[in-house]
Amino acid sequence: MKHSIVQTFLAGGASTVLHVLLFLLLIFSFDMPTEIRQFGQPEVEIVQATVMDEELVLEEMARLQEAEDSKRAAEEERQQKLDEQLEKSQQELARQEQELLDMQERAKLEAEKRKQEAEQEQQRLKQEAEKEQQRLKELEQQRVEQEEARKQAELERQKAEEAKQQAEAERKAAEEAKQKAEAERLAAEKAREEAEAKRKAEEEARRKAEEEAKRQAEEEAKRKAEEEAKRKAEEEAKRKAEEEAKRKAAEEAKRKAEEDARRQAEADLQRQLEAEQAEREGRRVRGVVDEYSQIIQQRVKRFWNKPANADRGLEVTLRIRTLPGGDVGEVTIVKSSGNAIFDRSAESAVYKSSPLPLPSDAKAAAEFKSFNFVFRPE
Amino acid sequence: MIKKWLLKLGFVLALLPLQAQALLTIEITGGSDAALPIAIVPFGSEGLKAPEDITKIIRNDLESSGRFAPLDEQDLVSRPSEQSQVNFADWRLLRSEGLVIGKISSQDGENFQVQFQLFDVYRGQQLAGKRYQVPASGLRALGHQIADLIYETLTGEKGIFSTRLAFVTQVTAGDGKKRFALQISDADGANPRTVLQSTQPIMSPAWAPDGNQLAYVSFENGKSEVYVQQLQSGQRKSVASFEGINSAPSWSPDGRKLALTLSRNGNPEVYVLELASGDLIRVTNNAQAIDTEAVWSPDSKDIYFTSDRGGRPQIYRVSANGGRAERVSFEGNYNASPDISPDGRKLTMVHGANGRFYIAVQDLKTGAMQVLTESGRAESPSFAPNGQMILYATEQKGSGVLAAVSVDGRIHQRLSESGIVVREPAWSPLKK
Numbered sequence: 001m002k003h004s005i006v007q008t009f010l011a012g013g014a015s016t017v018l019h020v021l022l023f024l025l026l027i028f029s030f031d032m033p034t035e036i037r038q039f040g041q042p043e044v045e046i047v048q049a050t051v052m053d054e055e056l057v058l059e060e061m062a063r064l065q066e067a068e069d070s071k072r073a074a075e076e077e078r079q080q081k082l083d084e085q086l087e088k089s090q091q092e093l094a095r096q097e098q099e100l101l102d103m104q105e106r107a108k109l110e111a112e113k114r115k116q117e118a119e120q121e122q123q124r125l126k127q128e129a130e131k132e133q134q135r136l137k138e139l140e141q142q143r144v145e146q147e148e149a150r151k152q153a154e155l156e157r158q159k160a161e162e163a164k165q166q167a168e169a170e171r172k173a174a175e176e177a178k179q180k181a182e183a184e185r186l187a188a189e190k191a192r193e194e195a196e197a198k199r200k201a202e203e204e205a206r207r208k209a210e211e212e213a214k215r216q217a218e219e220e221a222k223r224k225a226e227e228e229a230k231r232k233a234e235e236e237a238k239r240k241a242e243e244e245a246k247r248k249a250a251e252e253a254k255r256k257a258e259e260d261a262r263r264q265a266e267a268d269l270q271r272q273l274e275a276e277q278a279e280r281e282g283r284r285v286r287g288v289v290d291e292y293s294q295i296i297q298q299r300v301k302r303f304w305n306k307p308a309n310a311d312r313g314l315e316v317t318l319r320i321r322t323l324p325g326g327d328v329g330e331v332t333i334v335k336s337s338g339n340a341i342f343d344r345s346a347e348s349a350v351y352k353s354s355p356l357p358l359p360s361d362a363k364a365a366a367e368f369k370s371f372n373f374v375f376r377p378e
Numbered sequence: 379m380i381k382k383w384l385l386k387l388g389f390v391l392a393l394l395p396l397q398a399q400a401l402l403t404i405e406i407t408g409g410s411d412a413a414l415p416i417a418i419v420p421f422g423s424e425g426l427k428a429p430e431d432i433t434k435i436i437r438n439d440l441e442s443s444g445r446f447a448p449l450d451e452q453d454l455v456s457r458p459s460e461q462s463q464v465n466f467a468d469w470r471l472l473r474s475e476g477l478v479i480g481k482i483s484s485q486d487g488e489n490f491q492v493q494f495q496l497f498d499v500y501r502g503q504q505l506a507g508k509r510y511q512v513p514a515s516g517l518r519a520l521g522h523q524i525a526d527l528i529y530e531t532l533t534g535e536k537g538i539f540s541t542r543l544a545f546v547t548q549v550t551a552g553d554g555k556k557r558f559a560l561q562i563s564d565a566d567g568a569n570p571r572t573v574l575q576s577t578q579p580i581m582s583p584a585w586a587p588d589g590n591q592l593a594y595v596s597f598e599n600g601k602s603e604v605y606v607q608q609l610q611s612g613q614r615k616s617v618a619s620f621e622g623i624n625s626a627p628s629w630s631p632d633g634r635k636l637a638l639t640l641s642r643n644g645n646p647e648v649y650v651l652e653l654a655s656g657d658l659i660r661v662t663n664n665a666q667a668i669d670t671e672a673v674w675s676p677d678s679k680d681i682y683f684t685s686d687r688g689g690r691p692q693i694y695r696v697s698a699n700g701g702r703a704e705r706v707s708f709e710g711n712y713n714a715s716p717d718i719s720p721d722g723r724k725l726t727m728v729h730g731a732n733g734r735f736y737i738a739v740q741d742l743k744t745g746a747m748q749v750l751t752e753s754g755r756a757e758s759p760s761f762a763p764n765g766q767m768i769l770y771a772t773e774q775k776g777s778g779v780l781a782a783v784s785v786d787g788r789i790h791q792r793l794s795e796s797g798i799v800v801r802e803p804a805w806s807p808l809k810k
Contacts, residue, residue: 289402297404305475306409308445308786309535309766319401341534344498348475349406351500371402378407 064197082179288364295357304349307341310377316343318373326355346375413447416476417469422459424483428490429514435521439539444789469499494524506531536764541565544583544592545803567793584627585806593627604638628673637672637681648672648683661700671715676722684714693727709747715758719765726759726768737770739785750787763808771801
């Protein structure tokens with residue numbers, strides 16, 4: 001989890017960088033369109049980010065390229081048309097200038113010719129010419145004046161034409177400037193659009209990257225979840241398998257134990273029967289032993305001349321050996337009372353009780369072969 | 379393998395409980411309080427016949443103690459007088475725990491050689507045996523001495539058969555006059571001898587701890603006086619003849635002082651008299667009551683006495699140096715004449731009830747009192763020096779007799795024949 005958080009953070013950091021870069025790109029793209037690439041290029045993260053789905057990016061880029069290409073083509077066409085229009089108008093202008101020149105030439109030649117004619121006429125008509133000249137002069141004057149006026153008009157017309165043309169040129173220039181501005185605007189627009197597209201592309205890429213990252217994270221999470229689930233499932237399976245194995249082992253053990261127990265039970269039963277037999281025998285023997293113990297106790301008690309001044313706390317333990325038939329064979333003091341007279345009284349009591357009544361049953365009688373007496377004053 | 383082996387072992391062990399168990403143990407409690415059977419074979423006699431039947435003395439002593447049950451003479455299976463003649467199996471058949479045999483011989487009829495042996499019949503061991511040479515006059519005393527030795531060997535307690543009794547007799551002569559005598563006898567009441575005779579009353583004999591002196595009260599001078607008399611020489615001396623009452627002497631354990639009752643200052647009070655100096659210490663001081671019958675505790679620290687300061691006679695205890703007395707007896711409304719056992723644990727006294735008087739013993743530690751006698755005219759109890767018996771005087775058929783009872787009340791003896799009035803007995807200390 002910690003890893004994915006770092007990754008998310010890194011991705012977030014990367015997207016932030018991307019945003020900043022894009023912002024910078026947008027800013028700089030207006031002022032320094034040529035530097036876009038230089039600025040954008042060195043950033044490796046962007047490239048890496050797009051690499052995540054290169055095909056998509058490439059497609060997008062191709063689409064962008066295509067769009068750009070078609071735009072460029074249209075623009076070029078439009079430019080070409082503009083150029084053609086400009087050339088036509090220029091050609092027209094040149095043709096008009098030529099016409100103007102031709103007219104001027106012709107007018108000159110006409111003037112020349114008329115001058116010569118005039119001179120010839122003048123000479124021939126010098127008298128008349130003179131007179132006529134006068135009149136001609138006047139006429140000429142008049143004509144010149146007219147011509148002049150016509151010329152002036154023509155000039156003015158030309159001038160107007162020129163102005164017109166100038167205006168036209170200016171208009172054209174304006175048009176051109178306008179077109180140029182339009183072109184620039186378009187270029188800017190295009191750049192903006194490109195930037196926008198790029199931004200969008202980048203945004204898209206970033207989004208995609210984010211999505212991808214998210215997706216990957218999700219996938220990772222999912223994968224992890226799946227892995228975890230799988231692991232858990234495996235563990236569960238393993239646990240179940242183990243449990244199963246355990247259960248089986250236990251069952252097997254139980255079965256075996258039961259088998260053993262059954263065998264054991266049979267053996268136990270046998271033993272129990274024997275033990276019960278022994279127990280019954282033991283009980284019987286104990287019963288006889290108890291009975292004879294009491295008989296012996298009464299007898300010894302009767303024969304015990306307890307010292308009159310025996311302190312209450314005195315206690316002596318004697319070990320008795322009996323001979324077959326009950327005669328007291330040996331009496332030894334196992335634990336003295338510390339009072340010789342008390343001890344002796346007890347010993348004497350045992351001896352005086354001889355022969356002790358013993359059971360005829362061999363097993364019970366065996367108990368009395370060697371046994372203890374404990375004597376207490378009360 | 380090991381498990382199987384263990385199972386087998388367990389199986390084998392399970393079959394062995396009878397053998398493996400601790401030895402059978404039979405507990406014996408209680409036993410018989412009956413007297414100990416003992417065979418006393420008449421001593422073999424060589425030469426001249428002894429004037430005393432020493433065997434009979436021994437036999438009577440042991441029997442009278444209540445502790446021994448001598449076999450009847452006719453039951454004796456044989457009459458050995460030497461160890462070599464003893465067949466223990468014979469005596470075992472008679473269930474006799476002890477066997478006493480002996481010999482007595484004399485060449486001249488004056489001096490006697492006496493030997494005796496005490497055997498443990500069941501172990502076939504000699505428990506005691508001695509040889510003596512005594513004059514004929516000493517045979518009785520020797521008999522008591524042998525009885526003491528047998529008694530002590532078989533019971534663990536000191537025998538008291540060689541001790542003596544002191545008592546006062548009173549006879550009325552043909553002239554109608556009373557005669558009083560202070561007498562001493564053997565512990566069995568036999569062999570009485572008079573140490574003082576008087577036409578005036580004699581009272582309260584008291585043994586000095588050395589057993590050689592008696593203190594007593596004599597009215598021979600018309601008034602009560604306390605005398606101390608040497609028994610062997612007969613010398614005597616009045617030690618207290620103050621104005622008023624001089625009575626109830628009692629020797630201190632060291633024999634240097636007498637506690638006694640004097641009324642020299644008007645009222646009977648207990649005093650301590652130092653014999654050598656004649657100095658008197660007043661122990662009690664109660665003008666409203668009679669304080670008398672003082673007796674010392676064995677450690678000399680306290681004096682027990684009778685006082686009616688509570689209205690009725692009861693036993694009190696006071697420091698031998700005087701001081702505040704504390705009441706000791708509480709049962710009934712009459713307790714008097716105290717004596718303290720040699721071990722200091724028991725108090726014996728006359729206990730009055732319904733106008734009758736009994737000998738009672740009180741455990742000084744627990745305060746438990748037990749009445750020991752049945753006849754209602756007992757007086758003057760006195761502990762035997764082994765603390766096992768209490769000597770007292772009582773009345774039988776109109777005359778006083780000496781009797782003794784064991785401290786547990788089981789054994790009763792009568793020590794003197796009636797015919798004379800016997801009063802105020804005192805048991806002597808053990809012979810030094």
